[in-house]
Amino acid sequence: xxxxxxxxxxxxxxxxxxxxxxxxxxxxxxxxxxxxxxxxxxxxxxxxxxxxxxxxxxxxxxxxxxxxxxxxxxxxxxxxxxxxxxxxxxxxxxxxxxxxxxxxxxxxxxxxxxxxxxxxxxxxxxxxxxxxxxxxxxxxxxxxxxxxxxxxxxxxxxxxxxxxxxxxxxxxxxxxxxxxxxxxxxxxxxxxxxxxxxxxxxxxxxxxxxxxxxxxxxxxxxxxxxxxxxxxxxxxxxxxxxxxxxxxxxxxxxxxxxxxxxxxxxxxxxxxxxxxxxxxxxxxxxxxxxxxxxxxxxxxxxxxxxxxxxxxxxxxxxxxxxxxxxxxxxxxxxxxxxx
Amino acid sequence: xxxxxxxxxxxxxxxxxxxxxxxxxxxxxxxxxxxxxxxxxxxxxxxxxxxxxxxxxxxxxxxxxxxxxxxxxxxxxxxxxxxxxxxxxxxxxxxxxxxxxxxxxxxxxxxxxxxxxxxxxxxxxxxxxxxxxxxxxxxxxxxxxxxxxxxxxxxxxxxxxxxxxxxxxxxxxx
Ligand SMILES: [Fe+2]
Ligand SMILES: [Fe+2]
Numbered sequence: 001x002x003x004x005x006x007x008x009x010x011x012x013x014x015x016x017x018x019x020x021x022x023x024x025x026x027x028x029x030x031x032x033x034x035x036x037x038x039x040x041x042x043x044x045x046x047x048x049x050x051x052x053x054x055x056x057x058x059x060x061x062x063x064x065x066x067x068x069x070x071x072x073x074x075x076x077x078x079x080x081x082x083x084x085x086x087x088x089x090x091x092x093x094x095x096x097x098x099x100x101x102x103x104x105x106x107x108x109x110x111x112x113x114x115x116x117x118x119x120x121x122x123x124x125x126x127x128x129x130x131x132x133x134x135x136x137x138x139x140x141x142x143x144x145x146x147x148x149x150x151x152x153x154x155x156x157x158x159x160x161x162x163x164x165x166x167x168x169x170x171x172x173x174x175x176x177x178x179x180x181x182x183x184x185x186x187x188x189x190x191x192x193x194x195x196x197x198x199x200x201x202x203x204x205x206x207x208x209x210x211x212x213x214x215x216x217x218x219x220x221x222x223x224x225x226x227x228x229x230x231x232x233x234x235x236x237x238x239x240x241x242x243x244x245x246x247x248x249x250x251x252x253x254x255x256x257x258x259x260x261x262x263x264x265x266x267x268x269x270x271x272x273x274x275x276x277x278x279x280x281x282x283x284x285x286x287x288x289x290x291x292x293x294x295x296x297x298x299x300x301x302x303x304x305x306x307x308x309x310x311x312x313x314x315x316x317x318x319x320x321x322x323x324x325x326x327x328x329x330x331x332x333x334x335x336x337x338x339x
Numbered sequence: 340x341x342x343x344x345x346x347x348x349x350x351x352x353x354x355x356x357x358x359x360x361x362x363x364x365x366x367x368x369x370x371x372x373x374x375x376x377x378x379x380x381x382x383x384x385x386x387x388x389x390x391x392x393x394x395x396x397x398x399x400x401x402x403x404x405x406x407x408x409x410x411x412x413x414x415x416x417x418x419x420x421x422x423x424x425x426x427x428x429x430x431x432x433x434x435x436x437x438x439x440x441x442x443x444x445x446x447x448x449x450x451x452x453x454x455x456x457x458x459x460x461x462x463x464x465x466x467x468x469x470x471x472x473x474x475x476x477x478x479x480x481x482x483x484x485x486x487x488x489x490x491x492x493x494x495x496x497x498x499x500x501x502x503x504x505x506x507x508x509x510x511x512x513x
Contacts, residue, residue, distance in 0.1 A: 062406045098406065182396065183414040186494045228491055229414055277411055280418035283487035295418070295485040298444065299430045 046316040048213055049150040054080045054309045056112070057093030057254035058274030060126060061104045068301065069098075069276045072325070073111045076275040076307045079323060081116045083309055088149065089117050093254025093272045094124025094160070094219035100177050102135040109139050120145065124219045124255060125160040125191070125230070129180040130173050133158075144197055146204050152213040152312060155204065157197055159218040159233045159253075162188045183229045183279070190227055191220065192234035202242050213316035214249045221271065222251045223264050226282035231256050240267055248316055250339055258304070259322050259333060261291040268339040270310075270320050273328075278304030290332045293324070304328050381498075384466060387459075388497045391467030394460055402451040409444065409464070415496060416468040418485045426480045434480075437465065471496050 059073040080090055096108035105127065112119060121140040123133060133143065143158040165188055166176040179187045193201075205214070216222070222239055225231035233239070243249045249267040257279040260271035278296040286292065296304030306324035313319075321336035322329060372380070393399075395416070397408035413419045424437035430447075431439065438456040441464060445451045454461045471488040478486075489496070 064405060067405060182410065184410070184491065228493075279412070279414065280485055280487070282417065283490050297429075298412075298448070301448065 046211060046213055046314065047151040048312055048314050048316050050311070050313050051088045051150050052083075052085060052309055052311045053149075054083065054087040054090045054307055055093055055252060055254075055272045056080060056090055056275060056307050057272035058095040058124065058257055058276055059108055059111075060095055060098045060274070060276040061108050061111075062098050063101060063103050070107065070111065072275045072302060072305060073108070074114075075302070075325060077111060077114050079307050079325075080309075081114070083323075087117055087309055090115050090119045091154075091156075091217050091252065092119055092121040093217070093252070094122050095126040095254060095274075095276075096121070096124070097127050099181065100127055100130035100135075102131075105135050105139050120147070120154070120156060120217075122156045122217055122219055123158055123160060125180045128160055130177040144200055150312075152215055152316065153205070153208060155201065155214065155216045157193045157201065157216065157218050157239075159193050159220045159222075160191050160230075161194045161197075162191045165189075190232060190234040191230055192236075193218070193239065194235065198235060198238050198242065201239065205242065205246075208246075210245050211247050213312070214243060214246050216243065216249060216251050216267075218251070218253050220255045221253045221260075221262070221269055222267065223262055223269055225256070225260075225262070226284055229279075229282060231282065240265060243267065250318055252310070259291055259293040259329070260286075261288045261320075261337065261339070263287075268318075270308075270318075270339060272308055273304070273306045273322055273324060275305055275307070278328075290330070291337065292330070293322070293328045293333065294330060296328065297326075300326055302326055384470070385498045387463045387466035388470050389463075389467075389495075389499050390460070391463035391465065392495055392497075394464055395467055399460060402445045402454070403449040405450045407449045409441070412448070415491050416471045416488050419468050419488075420481075420484075420486050421465065421468040422472050422475050422477050423479060423481045423484070423486060437468075467497070 056073075056076045059069060059076075061067065061069055061073065080087060090112075092112060096112075097104035123136050123140075123143050127133070127136045137143065144156065146153060146155045148154070162180075165171075165179070171179070179185050205212075208214075216239070218233060220230055220233045222233050222236040224236070240249075244266065246266060251267050251269040252272065253269065254272045254274070256271045257274035257277065258271060258281065259273060260269075262269040273293075278293070281292055293304060302325040304324070304326075306322060306326075306328065308320065308322050310321075311319040318339040319336050320339055322333060394402070395409040395413075397403065397406075397410070402408070409416075409419070419437075419440075421437045424440065425434045427434050428440060428443070430443060436456070438454075438461050441461065442453040442456065446453050468488075471491065472486075473489060475486065475489070494501070
């Protein structure tokens, strides 16, 4: 049972990270690190010991009992547990709740606790704006984090921060939440990670060598896709600037509820399918239209939804595979693609 | 019924003949609408779009029992494809109008109670969806393609009283 508050699991992640970085040394001197199977692992020239991780995202749980979205998140958890080989851990991409209420967040945590591997979580706008993240933090911990795993540096950021539109207008927490729940809300404007997290990020990567493999995880994409729906992060240019020194940065994100790939400079960007409903592709041209999924068939309730798994090689190459609940992928996407 | 449709056909042919005469003589039955009248007509359309927008975002409790509304899957009416109807829908096994597709979504994904296709509420939803697809080519029958609405820069996409909050306060420009 994965439990975020379970200290031994958190220790596992950080220990495994250290182990990954020092695997070569350990092998050379014949030390058995215990947690990591160093006999099997082949560390590549980028110092990564190959492994896989899975992403589940955008569950949008309602307070209603036995809601179909509960079943869909349960299906995603079963799908990830059944993956072979098993992912080392799972990243959850935000929007576990629909209206940000504590009961919805608790329900999400309970369903996700059936995962047989550790999990790290970042918030989405649906989780946050009823109580400004208070319940979420109580359940899932810090929203800004980093850890090392088998030679890869993972970073999680809270990308859904907006400027205060509610205090001056005298909006109640519920009204603030309702404004934020609408994808095409005319009120809040673009969101981002804001100054404090930019400082944190700069500090976090300050001492890392340029050949360090970096994975950055946010709710919204780190590029301007369709700002109208907050398919963007306003300070993404600053984030990319801070990460510009690295040879290869992988960005994974939720929020867009669709398959999607993009690349800017040293950063590849991959979106997660949701477990709740698919968003349409917005009215803009894509640089890589071949990574779009089929139009979801509305008569199939779980079409256009699913999970995803990423295999990282020793050279820090990623094989991205979407695992839809239904047959939602074009032939191009069937066997995954390399990032 | 047969008599009625025959009568309708006759009426249509009389009207056609009448309009041909009007064009020929360059005489209009009525003076063009004034600017003010045109504005009032458009304001009526925007009011309908506003009502449709509200229903789209869940203001009509009868249309849902599981909390879902049109906007869950169709932000800015995207992928509602109003300009492609009537078209064949697999769940009906026949060609249906857009209103029927809306009712299908109300009854199935939303587990709600269908609307009268001729109700003001349904017309309002169509006004909203059609306004956000203005200028898009009318392509009946394309069941398998997701089309896109117009790009909405800010606000709701149609003229209305600003809420006075955030980016919504920018002045409306069509
Ligand atoms: Fe979402
Ligand atoms: Fe989101």
